[in-house]
Amino acid sequence: METLTDVLLVTANVGSLFDNTIHSYKPQFIALHFQEVGGKDYMANMGHAENFFWNIESSDEMKDFDRVCIYVDNQFQAEDSFTALGSMYFIHKALKNVYQYDFEAKDFKAVSGQTKYVGSLDGVATVEKEKFPKNFWPDFKWSRKGFMRTRWIIHNQGLDLVNVHLFHDASNLIACNSSPSIYSANRKNALRYVINRISDSRYTPLPFFVFGDFNFRLDTLSLVQHLSTATDVQTVKKDCSNEVEKIICEEKDNDHKVLLQIEEKLFAYLHQAVFREDDGRALLKYDKEVAAFQDVIKEEDIKFPPSYPYSEEYTKPTQYMNTRCPAWCDRILMSHAAQDFIDRRDDGEKSVVYNTVGPNVCMGDHKRLWLFFPYEG
Numbered sequence: 001m002e003t004l005t006d007v008l009l010v011t012a013n014v015g016s017l018f019d020n021t022i023h024s025y026k027p028q029f030i031a032l033h034f035q036e037v038g039g040k041d042y043m044a045n046m047g048h049a050e051n052f053f054w055n056i057e058s059s060d061e062m063k064d065f066d067r068v069c070i071y072v073d074n075q076f077q078a079e080d081s082f083t084a085l086g087s088m089y090f091i092h093k094a095l096k097n098v099y100q101y102d103f104e105a106k107d108f109k110a111v112s113g114q115t116k117y118v119g120s121l122d123g124v125a126t127v128e129k130e131k132f133p134k135n136f137w138p139d140f141k142w143s144r145k146g147f148m149r150t151r152w153i154i155h156n157q158g159l160d161l162v163n164v165h166l167f168h169d170a171s172n173l174i175a176c177n178s179s180p181s182i183y184s185a186n187r188k189n190a191l192r193y194v195i196n197r198i199s200d201s202r203y204t205p206l207p208f209f210v211f212g213d214f215n216f217r218l219d220t221l222s223l224v225q226h227l228s229t230a231t232d233v234q235t236v237k238k239d240c241s242n243e244v245e246k247i248i249c250e251e252k253d254n255d256h257k258v259l260l261q262i263e264e265k266l267f268a269y270l271h272q273a274v275f276r277e278d279d280g281r282a283l284l285k286y287d288k289e290v291a292a293f294q295d296v297i298k299e300e301d302i303k304f305p306p307s308y309p310y311s312e313e314y315t316k317p318t319q320y321m322n323t324r325c326p327a328w329c330d331r332i333l334m335s336h337a338a339q340d341f342i343d344r345r346d347d348g349e350k351s352v353v354y355n356t357v358g359p360n361v362c363m364g365d366h367k368r369l370w371l372f373f374p375y376e377g
Helices: 021-025 042-057 182-199 220-227 277-286 336-340
Strands: 004-011 029-034 065-073 086-092 098-102 107-110 114-119 128-131 146-154 157-165 208-213 231-237 244-251 258-263 266-269 330-335 353-356 369-376
Touching (some): 004 021, 004 330, 157 182, 182 208, 330 369
Parallel strands (some): 004 029, 065 114
Antiparallel strands (some): 004 369, 208 330, 244 258
């Protein structure tokens, strides 16, 4: 008789995940990938972040998961290697035959008990962690961006799980300069680097899932051109230079109401509901960054609104901030081979679900994503 293994993959903060998802779907293997562990003020908050990990591990919802593997890169003093990535893996007591790869011994070993690594993770043989090289983008500030890989055999299926954090758009104005933007080009280079690293000849390539904060943005120039079609566009420059300080789009009638105003860290669009209506589906044509990787990567259909930047006021959980253009920054991507082994039967049983965590709950500026899928081991 065939056996299905139910897997749950989640990106970032999962504070409200356990209320319904685990009870409803009853996964046997859970992978949680976090980025920016400790937050922006990580030097002050890293201790709180560690408590967060232990609270998840000890929660009632996890009591039937008898094997746990935790990797937290919290060594912010190590500037050359600090990524602020954290990964947690939970294995249900009913799931047998789970093995994890030792990258030094180049062999799989049975997973048992609880394994926790908190620190720089240097020398930890069951995880491969890398900060993006400094010389990649010499014109931009070097930041805690990189990737972390673990390798598994779960009920006879080998796969890589890769936690990733790519570069953001530092300026809305610069993002408007070209299509694609310079930031999009940086992310493309970084993701291609990750894919090449996890597919190179050092180890036998396996199906993989890459999930985290890719910082993917809409094609800002094309979108702004679309939104400002029927407006008068005014460009404001700084007095002391020729540098653009503001872009203001005013309606031609309606008392010249400001429809859109863009500054370095301001993206204020009058009709913000367009990003939420019908899950923002009309804007998906401007979501182009994944398309560059169609040769190696697949994604389930997006049927949820942009995951960033949500208000951090707890009374406004569905409202976007006016800091950035809303976008699907957080993603769960997979290799073609990984998508092929997902079980998609439509017989009334649980199938594939790709959605946001806590759509009506304030969870910070990112809504977290989860992917549930069964596969035949």
